[in-house]
Amino acid sequence: MSTRMGDLWAAGLGLLRYEPTEMRLRASAGGRELVDTVQAVLVWEPRRVVASYAVPVAELRAELAESSVEAVPAPDGILHPGIPFLAHSCPGQVVxxxxxxxxGFRPDDPELAEYVVLDFGAIDEWYEEDEPLVSHPREPYHRVAVRPSSRTVRLELDGVLLAESSRPTLVFETNLPTRFYLPREDVVAELLPSERRSACAYKGHARYYSVVGSKDLIWSYPEPLKEVRELAGLLAFYDDVLDVYVDGKLREPPTGPIAESLRQEFGI
Known part of the structure; x- marks a missing residue:
């Protein structure tokens, strides 16, 4: 009997997982180099969908000390990147x-006994070889495919047309819904500036726009990372909360915990 690959991925979410990498990893904080190693591992705590880097304690160029800070209870369900580092979902010691x-976090696990997991957001600069990292570590099983298309995409909010294009760019990203990036000229809704900003490890730094009746609905990468440079200036929508027609056919809305959390955020 065959098994869908996505189901295998989901079945492993409850486990403490790790993967070695041969990339040279460097990290610094406050102008001080803390890490320079080729023996790092990517670590996913149970239910976390984004990995953290762990480095051998013997190669850490910094002191470790017992911490007065305690881990906080991890919420139920999927632990997305917005869940703080201190919400640990496996036994271990905070340092x-x-x-x-x-x-730092030292999981109670024999395979990781000589490692310390590091909080990506607490350290100023990270490099894989000579490439700076954005937002969080990249993982070898995550793929972002950018494809130009001639399909017609129409986006509506409560029956009001926001955009329609026959030259969309489709982004297929591992474990995420397909996203439709459209030229600004094909967006008919008035774009209202937003102060919101975000970062993606695979695409770069994004800025946001609102429309009447929906805040921070649209985003764009003005200067995307080189692997997805085709996205520069295009506009994407949280179509989790919209009616999306592809070649005239209404598309089923995305499902899963990310889509559900977005619908709650937008009050839908």
């Missing part, structure tokens, strides 16, 4: 790294 409170 201070180079005086930075609670920025």
């Amino acid at each position: 201070d790294v180079a005086g930075l409170a609670g920025t």
